[in-house]
Amino acid sequence: MSNITIRTMLATDWEFVANIYKEGIETGVATFETIVPSFNSWDNAHMQTCRFVAEENNTILGWVALSPVSNRCVYGGVAEVSVYVSKKSRGKGLGKILLLHLIAASEQEGIWTLQSGVFPTNFSSIKVHEAVGFRLIGKRERIGRLNGQWIDNILFERRSSVIGID
Numbered sequence: 001m002s003n004i005t006i007r008t009m010l011a012t013d014w015e016f017v018a019n020i021y022k023e024g025i026e027t028g029v030a031t032f033e034t035i036v037p038s039f040n041s042w043d044n045a046h047m048q049t050c051r052f053v054a055e056e057n058n059t060i061l062g063w064v065a066l067s068p069v070s071n072r073c074v075y076g077g078v079a080e081v082s083v084y085v086s087k088k089s090r091g092k093g094l095g096k097i098l099l100l101h102l103i104a105a106s107e108q109e110g111i112w113t114l115q116s117g118v119f120p121t122n123f124s125s126i127k128v129h130e131a132v133g134f135r136l137i138g139k140r141e142r143i144g145r146l147n148g149q150w151i152d153n154i155l156f157e158r159r160s161s162v163i164g165i166d
Contacts (some may be wrong), residue, residue, distance in 0.1 A: 061088075
C-alpha cells in the first residue's frame with residue numbers, strides 16, 4: 001500500500017467502482033442494497049464533489065463518496081459517507097486513507113457534518129470510522145430489511161473542527 005494515489009473518481013471508473021460495491025454487497029454487512037445500481041442511478045444519488053478512488057499501479061482498490069442527507073437548504077453542509085474497499089485490499093488501512101482524504105476535501109467544500117450508517121456486525125467499518133474521529137450517535141433499531149431480515153444500523157457522526165463552528 002505504499003504507492004497509493006487518491007484521485008477524483010471519473011465516470012470511466014464506474015466498472016471498477018461497481019465491482020468493489022458488488023463485493024461489499026456480497027459481504028452482507030456493508031449495505032442494504034442487494035444489486036449494484038446503474039451508473040446514472042448512483043450518480044444522481046451522490047454529490048458531484050467529494051468522489052474519490054484509491055489507485056495503485058493503475059488498479060482501483062477502493063472508493064469513497066458523499067450523498068446529501070436532505071435537499072432542504074439547512075442541511076446543505078451535512079452529507080452521508082459511502083466507503084468501500086476491494087476484497088483483496090481490506091485490512092490494510094485503505095479505508096482510513098480514503099476517509100481522511102474525504103474529510104479534508106469535504107471541509108474544503110463547506111461540509112460541517114459527515115454521517116455514516118454502519119451495520120452493527122461490520123466491525124472493521126466501525127473501527128475505521130472511530131479511528132478518524134467519528135463518534136457513535138446511536139442505534140436505529142430494525143431500520144431496514146436485508147434478505148427478509150430486519151437489520152439495525154449504528155449512526156456515526158463527525159463534526160468539523162474548522163467548518164460550521166461559529
